Amino acid sequence: MRHGRLALRSALGTGVLAVSALVLAPAAGAVDPQTATLDFECGSYGSGSATLKAAQNGTGATIELSTAAITAPIPIGAGAVNSTLTLTKNGTGTTTFTGNANPALPAGSPVSTGPLNGTVAPGDSLSAKSLRIVVFGITVTCNATSEQKPGPFVF
Structure with missing residues (x-):
């Protein structure tokens, strides 16, 4: 009987440790920050x-x-904007996020696009560098003129 209680206590202790580890572990697939801002210069199209x-x-x-x-x-119309967002990756290389999943945009409204899709690895640090948008065959290229705030996306 004594061995049975010892085994039960050991199993309960292991279970408590496993649950504690899950509660304290960071969420899988977390990115920080989730929202960032920066400034773009788009030539004659604006800034x-x-x-x-x-x-x-x-x-x-x-x-x-x-x-x-x-x-x-x-x-x-929705889905009419083809976008490529180029980001600096880990301070040296670049990566791109692409897509054409924009919402319908009324005349005069700011351009919204996304979700733009890309691939990341754990620890990747990405900062927006440029944006290329193609609408009705017209290409607009925007370059970042400020640092991304509060900082790069870290995956």
């Missing part, structure tokens, strides 16, 4: 601030982007 929202699911990540640097000159 202004942009807000980026990042999310992660395993090695897949998405970034949604909204910028006042470019406004829709006419109504633009």
Whole structure:
């Protein structure tokens, strides 16, 4: 009987430790920060601030982007904006996030695009560098003119 109680206590102790580890472990696929801002210069199309929202699911990540640097000159239907966001990766290389999942944009509204899809690895640090948007065959290229705040996305 004594061995039975010892085994039960040992099993309960192991279970408590396992649950504690799960509660204290960071969430899988967490990105920090989840939202960042920066400024873009888009040549004759304008300049202004942009807000980026990042999310992660395993090695897949998405970034949604909204910028006042470019406004829709006419109504633009959902899915009509092809976007490529280039980001500095770990301070030396680059990576791209692409997509055409924009919402419908009324004339005069800021351009929103995303989710843009990309691939990340644990520890990747990404900062927006440039944005290329193609709408109705017209290409607009925007370059970051400020650092991403509060800092790069860390996956």
